Amino acid sequence: MTDSATNMRLKLPITCFIMEIILIILFGVLVQYDHETDAKAWHKHNHSDYENDFYYRYPSFQDVHVMIFVGFGFLMTFLQRYGFGSVGFNFLIAAMSLQWATLMQGFFHGMHEGKIHIGVESMINADFCTGSVLISFGAVLGKTSPVQLLIMAMFEVTLFAINEFILLTVLGAKDAGGSMTIHTFGAYFGLMVTRVLYRPNLNKSKHRNSSVYHSDLFAMIGTLYLWMFWPSFNSAITAHGDDQHRTAMNTYYSLAACTLSTYAMSSLTAHDGKLDMVHIQNAALAGGVAVGTAGEMMLTPFGSMIVGFLAGIISVLGFKYLSPILEEKLKIQDTCGVHNLHGMPGVLGAVVGAITASVATVNVYGNGMEDVFPDVASGEVEASYQGVRQAISLAVTLGFALVGGLVVGFILKLPVFGAPPDTLCFEDSIYWEVPEGDHGHENQSTAVRMEESEKLNS
Template sequence: MAKNTYMRWRLPLVCLLWEVAMIVLFGVFVRFGAEADAHWEEEKREMNLTSDIENDFYFRYPSFQDVHVMIFVGFGFLMTFLKRYGFGAVGFNFLLAAFGIQWALLMQGWFHSFKDGKILIGVENLINADFCVGSVCIAFGAILGKTSPIQLLVMTLFQVTLFSVNEYILLNLLHVKDAGGSMTIHTFGAYFGLTVTRVLYRPNLEQSKDKQGSVYHSDLFAMIGTLYLWMYWPSFNSAISDHGDAQHRSAINTYCSLAACVLTTMAFSSMLQKKGKLDMVHIQNATLAGGVAVGTSAEMMLTPYGSLIVGSVSGIVSTVGYVYFTPFLESRLHIQDTCGIHNLHAMPGLIGGIVGAITAAAATEDVYGKEGFIKAFDFTGVYRTRTPSIQGGFQAAGIVVSLLMAFVGGAIVGGILKLPIWGDAAAENCFEDDVYWEVPEDEESDAYHMHNPDKPASP
């Protein structure tokens, strides 16, 4: 079953046309927000600010850069664990994220930063664009090694769109809190990706089974991704929280949750293998579940010990998922999940949504202070009569909406990606960089010379 994976005209065409579209749309719509505009001096007086340091840039830029690293190095290198798909992992992640952030600036801008016909952007928009693309990187994890770059760009286009709609429903219509994106990023992104990979099910994927594993150094490259995700996750969950205590608290809660998660992951990784040895797949992935699982509640008064509990539980759930659920999903439900995003993002994302709903429902003026209570949940304007338990209900509704959007959206987009025009590889060529990349000859020639010891090495 030879497939046409020739990209020479298709990929350039998509990239160039879409970039032109971005330029036109940015030209029509996107302008600098007040804090990035040269009129800032006058603006500052109006906003009654005494110093340049109160520009939102200084509140959020360090967190933005950490998030930026998570998207490009974190996700990119996490997926280099495959022995022969490192270029695709890092390179396609780079491509889809670079396109995705442009489209996300527009989509999210229309929904959230639209004023007098213009989208006004600042550092918070850059963070939100990175967040939005994060959900695409997650979905990419499910289909890693099995799709063409064009399919990835098409998926990005649709997923960013759906993400923005879902985010609008949650944040604006349901008035849900989700600063770290347990629901909007992880639950939505993961179930979207799992639905897409289900639709794209490849019955003959065992033909490339020898390429689905890692080699020693590819596992170390993946650990670069893991550690940057793990270290910067406190920045991720606090990046768009309210200035002051909320950002501070989000970082602490996330730090605690992640620390606990490492211990339970190591425990279960050893416990669930007959020989008691640790498995790099678990260390690379399940140690991060703690960050996902406090995504909604980190900015709330979850407390450090609450964070330890959530982190511990999510590490266990995630590791168990790798050992038992992933094989089950593949064999019974025909869901081929290359990176195991079901364990790292889907289940911990659900936990995060639920913990967020409970934490919100349990909020009291006593715990938050009178002002803090109103500020934390934005109980102002039409929402000033909302009670914590009602907020908890809306939070729960946010999970359901995210799931529905993911399933329906994923099914439709999966259907589109199944069209035989996108240049994906045949089953036996999956997980192989050689299909879309110029690959240096080292390993081939090594293998060749191993079998032909009389020939000289390299030309």
């Protein structure tokens, strides 16, 4: 038995069917293959099939796709009774978001003669947008219904595409690995949503808002997948050749340095010197976030290691000291600590990108300046002004994220979307059929039924 307020029997099917039917219609009207995907267009020209962009981009797409569906999904399985919700809802909102992102990004970047032309690169970009939504999902994890998550994703994808267009096209900023467009936007959008959805009595579910031994092991699966594939994530859409090679290498060394500083700070901040799995699962990834903007720039391996080293320190300190302050003083209940993994490292990455851009010279970049900073290479702007563009882009992103999250948060507060009550947050059995053999969940299911019975009696 499920309480009428949280019963998804009609709410979820109606939402999914309506969204998918609309998506199918829009794809039918607006979307077509690009010249590298269309049979007639591709064979018009005399070239080798192996020159098709598929063979250059698809390996990176596969890596990014694994990060989205396995990495993010399993990273959030640390909650002891919300494994189904973490992986399952991650799957649901990612599948919807990548379709909607294809349309939204296409409106701004891929329209030709009234049609959105798509290929392997648009698949990567759609996954990037989806990644931002999943970051926000981490902030509200366990406290929202699947319908709320789908509605949040729909609005966030739209705002993401607008913000991305302003940064990359209007302002001319560079952000290959998405420190600003993906991580900063997703984190602060999610933080604002969870602030609006603040639950003063969430302590009633406090006993579920924790991990057990095996749930932390599952979460480490997500961490390792993300850690391994992050060089592909940051380099997936950079220019072929030295740019892509350099981005992957900068990310590789930033992550390695970040991991060591994470272990060091985790032990240092514990009174008994023991390591905290929360820090290892999350802060060890901050180096990938922080090097995202400057990854394709001539940051040097040395510079990348410094960025990663600092990101690990900042992230651990955030988990240890800042998160409790945000919850107590600002009433921000950040379930996964996205502010520490994506928010602060994302801002750090944006600042590093602005500084690195402002000191770019032809002596360092040579003819490669045309790939990384085309406006500087053409003489349209000075390198110092490119740095200013980067800084302005950070401010714009924060504005879009905070205002957008505020508005969407109030929309999600509508009771029709079936949010769980304060006493049943972080609990799978309210939305999922849980196997009878799972005794821990059996006890929780009994608690759910008892609470519902009390409501009916009252």
